Amino acid sequence: MINLSYRFDQNSSSLIISGMPDVSNGDSENTIGIVSSWTLKIIGSPLLEGEKEHLENLMQVIFLYSRSYISGIRKTFVSNKKIITICPFGLSHKLLLNSTKEGVNPLEIILDDSELSDLTRCLDLLRFDSRFNIQWDINEELPFSKKYIVKNLSNSNKNINFLFSIIIFLFSGSILVFVPTNDKYEIIETTKNSQSLFKQNE
Amino acid sequence: MKKSKLDSTLVNNGSKHKDKTIGDPFFNCVLASDASRKVDFLILVIETLQINATDSLLLKAKNIGLSDDFSNRVQFWKMRCSNPLRNTYTFSSLSSDQIDSLVELISSMAENLYPLIRQLLSSKEPIILNQERWSLFNTRLKSLIRERMNVKRSYIASLLSDDKNDLFRELLVILSLSCGKGGANRLKASLYYQS
Numbered sequence: 001m002i003n004l005s006y007r008f009d010q011n012s013s014s015l016i017i018s019g020m021p022d023v024s025n026g027d028s029e030n031t032i033g034i035v036s037s038w039t040l041k042i043i044g045s046p047l048l049e050g051e052k053e054h055l056e057n058l059m060q061v062i063f064l065y066s067r068s069y070i071s072g073i074r075k076t077f078v079s080n081k082k083i084i085t086i087c088p089f090g091l092s093h094k095l096l097l098n099s100t101k102e103g104v105n106p107l108e109i110i111l112d113d114s115e116l117s118d119l120t121r122c123l124d125l126l127r128f129d130s131r132f133n134i135q136w137d138i139n140e141e142l143p144f145s146k147k148y149i150v151k152n153l154s155n156s157n158k159n160i161n162f163l164f165s166i167i168i169f170l171f172s173g174s175i176l177v178f179v180p181t182n183d184k185y186e187i188i189e190t191t192k193n194s195q196s197l198f199k200q201n202e
Numbered sequence: 203m204k205k206s207k208l209d210s211t212l213v214n215n216g217s218k219h220k221d222k223t224i225g226d227p228f229f230n231c232v233l234a235s236d237a238s239r240k241v242d243f244l245i246l247v248i249e250t251l252q253i254n255a256t257d258s259l260l261l262k263a264k265n266i267g268l269s270d271d272f273s274n275r276v277q278f279w280k281m282r283c284s285n286p287l288r289n290t291y292t293f294s295s296l297s298s299d300q301i302d303s304l305v306e307l308i309s310s311m312a313e314n315l316y317p318l319i320r321q322l323l324s325s326k327e328p329i330i331l332n333q334e335r336w337s338l339f340n341t342r343l344k345s346l347i348r349e350r351m352n353v354k355r356s357y358i359a360s361l362l363s364d365d366k367n368d369l370f371r372e373l374l375v376i377l378s379l380s381c382g383k384g385g386a387n388r389l390k391a392s393l394y395y396q397s
Binding site for chain 2: 011044063066067069070071072091092112113114115116117118120121123124125127128140141142143144145146149
């Protein structure tokens with residue numbers, strides 16, 4: 001049985017995938033169609049390893065988080081079975097990995113922006129690698145709805161401009177109410193003129 | 203694409219086409235109003251990171267076989283003038299083909315500049331060295347903004363006076379996540395809205 005192993009390096013992240021061709025699917029001898037194991041090394045954190053399902057969960061969560069982050073949205077994403085969670089952690093990002101084995105404490109990895117992009121790029125390389133004939137269960141990158149972006153934007157003062165415009169409108173409107181009109185003045189002027197004309201006639 | 207196994211309450215990204223892969227994924231999507239501004243600012247960051255970046259951009263565009271819009275500096279500049287914050291705003295908007303080309307170009311330039319972008323974003327670098335790099339980056343980017351943008355606009359004035367530089371960091375993060383094929387897809391998706 002041919003056992004293949006491919007490695008993807010991206011600065012702080014290094015991913016090794018081992019597997020074999022799926023002969024029943026017509027894979028060539030250099031193509032991995034069945035993933036047997038994987039290991040992920042992120043500098044400064046323990047070695048991660050698991051089955052295909054775990055890697056798929058990691059890919060789903062990282063890609064969704066990166067997709068949101070590129071649109072300025074920072075929110076928590078949890079995989080199914082709650083194996084992997086990623087959430088904002090100050091300026092950094094917290095990756096929480098729960099083991100499927102009982103009695104193993106969850107692992108917490110703090111990633112800064114550069115490490116997050118390294119990990120994303122590393123998983124991107126795997127996703128688009130032609131040496132793999134695997135249908136990854138990953139969401140395609142699609143535009144968000146405008147409503148979703150407005151709802152989730154971390155910028156807290158998004159409504160301040162609208163509020164500010166209303167205050168300016170009310171303030172300028174109330175000032176205009178107190179400005180006296182010159183109708184009365186014109187009436188006095190016309191009566192004065194008529195009086196002077198009357199005197200001239202006399 | 204298969205149906206996602208992720209928790210639907212957390213994974214729902216507001217997209218109506220979450221589970222579809224058949225046909226154009228950008229069908230029924232509209233270009234975001236700030237797309238031209240975002241694209242122009244990303245190119246401005248590339249210019250900040252690389253001296254004579256315009257030549258490199260045009261050469262890169264030629265190498266990856268992009269359209270006539272990238273044949274010379276004037277055509278390229280005209281495209282960038284769709285940014286309403288520019289001094290020379292032309293009241294035009296970018297076509298979807300132009301957006302595709304610009305996304306591809308930005309993505310491949312970001313890949314070339316990735317080591318520099320990474321250095322600026324990394325928190326593991328020595329603090330003093332990082333501060334010096336950021337100071338140089340800020341000074342250069344602000345001078346480019348002052349030169350090209352309409353400084354009478356309050357947004358530009360606030361960018362130039364702000365010392366936190368949140369937008370500059372945000373632009374660098376966008377560039378870092380835009381590298382490669384997956385990155386280009388991410389960047390393109392961020393420039394559109396679901397209608």
